Amino acid sequence: MKDTKKQTQLSEIGEFGLISRLTENIELKNASSLKGIGDDAAVLSYPDKKIVVTTDLLTEGIHFNLMYVPLKHLGYKAVVVNLSDVFAMNATPRQITVSIAISSKFSIEAVEELYSGIHLACEKYGVDLIGGDTTSSLTGMTISITAIGEANADELVYRSGAKVTDLVCVSGDLGGAYMGLQLLERENEVFKVNPNQKPQFEGYDYILERQLKPEARGDIRELLKTLNIKPTSMIDISDGLSSETLHLCKASKVGCSIYEEKIPLDKQTKDFAEELSINPLVAALNGGEDYELLFTVPLASYDVIKKEFDITIIGHITPESEGANLITSGGSVIPLQAQGWNPLMNKGE
């Protein structure tokens, strides 16, 4: 929000006026999107496919802090976190609905900025915005997004299919989003003390982007398809590797061994963790918001998977009786614990 721009109060144009402004340029791209915004409901057509549906609710002060998250990034990220869940089903996202509740402190321009990020994500992932709700709240902003995707029945991948000896794989690298958040929070504290001091982000563009503009790993779905590998189980990493691994093991009724030294960490993640005297592994295991994919593949895929630059084999599936464990570099066996980011416990007022 630039102060030089004219800011229009929401009350000047009302709900229907706002909806018109936010949705007037929407063009539906997917053949399955028969009818988008403008009726009591959107209409979809999926003659031969299975449909997947996922939803997330983000609240100000818990999931995002408008002190240091630009609205455009927030809109983009709110879409991405939902698409990530669709990709984690090995499905292709096609539609989203977006509902927002905003207090009157927000101007129309601010809401348009949020929507510009939403539209950008829709554009990038080829997803249609087909409906939603725009309303007010007494305090703060809430964003609720539901994503709808499609897959052939034989393509779908659940959390529950991991088998003993399967390889545990992860896309990209982990812990970056958490370290990016630490960076933003540090600079915000500095800003509070001295508003004239410029934030020190140099050299940390990658972890900043991991936090502010994460991407959903639809490319991994495509890559695995190309490699002719169908994961036996899959989940997206929104709450940290520990928590997601435990979800996957519980649903599949298996155990696992994850090797500390195999967990992929970016150099910036490690550097900034060192600067703050944090173990970067903690960021990977319990930090969350990386939106990488955690999945298992049959052992027979080893030779193919290990060649892939963007996929790391971090362990293997064991019998349930052995539990889900982290094997440290020193060879210690530590049970994984769900210390994932828990919005009901950690940050609630």
Add this chain to the structure above:
Amino acid sequence: MKDTKKQTQLSEIGEFGLISRLTENIELKNASSLKGIGDDAAVLSYPDKKIVVTTDLLTEGIHFNLMYVPLKHLGYKAVVVNLSDVFAMNATPRQITVSIAISSKFSIEAVEELYSGIHLACEKYGVDLIGGDTTSSLTGMTISITAIGEANADELVYRSGAKVTDLVCVSGDLGGAYMGLQLLERENEVFKVNPNQKPQFEGYDYILERQLKPEARGDIRELLKTLNIKPTSMIDISDGLSSETLHLCKASKVGCSIYEEKIPLDKQTKDFAEELSINPLVAALNGGEDYELLFTVPLASYDVIKKEFDITIIGHITPESEGANLITSGGSVIPLQAQGWNPLMNKGE
């Protein structure tokens, strides 16, 4: 919430514990609900049908006031308002997702009370709860529900199909929900002054129920099917008859004449309006939250429709150039105005 019951703080069981408690007894009833809660996304199967999707976001202090809305009723109503949109497409609701954000002032028992209402509505309307998100907010409660329904392609009814000479019909009666809200607000004011005085609800059970426990008119969809009448256009009345009529006329590019004396009002609506010296017609036209269906049918259906006790013909469609008008009992022609309940203007802080 009874004070005698033990109240458990949300932080004691965390997000996953809460989700388990809220969802452990869910059984999927619809064949199209392949996979519900427990993975990254729910999975639906609709081989030969069109799917409709609608979503609503409700915020504390704007859409509901926990001072006088019991949580169970709130849960029920939050579902119903979404199902009403599905019925307004002439479709059958099949699944919902429910996301809630709650501040730590709520106990688990309070959230379970809310969910008991959600489950009751699911039971009553044969709808499956297939997913959602449970998270915290810094202040207040937010509920976001997405409903998914199905219809054959030739059954769907949009807002845009009304033709000149079509009859304008409405189900049930109007204005009751608004008068029920006035009653609740009056008694709440009395309570604030004297907490020992019992609320005076006698004789007003109907308008109270219209406000607290509205129903979605799936029965009207069934009735019309039985009568072999397919509406040419349809919308549900969430914002008041004026606003919805204008939506329908705009989408259909037509005008209409609505006759004041034909607008169905219940006796309790009229009685309480008189008590408060309010014109009950204002409650019907601009009050909102009645969740009745407003629809148009071909003139040829007149003889069949007029026999139906629960459907009232309130006017007819005219050319667009004539505008959307209310014809008063005295014969005056007054353009309808969208003074509907606007959450961004009326009640925002």
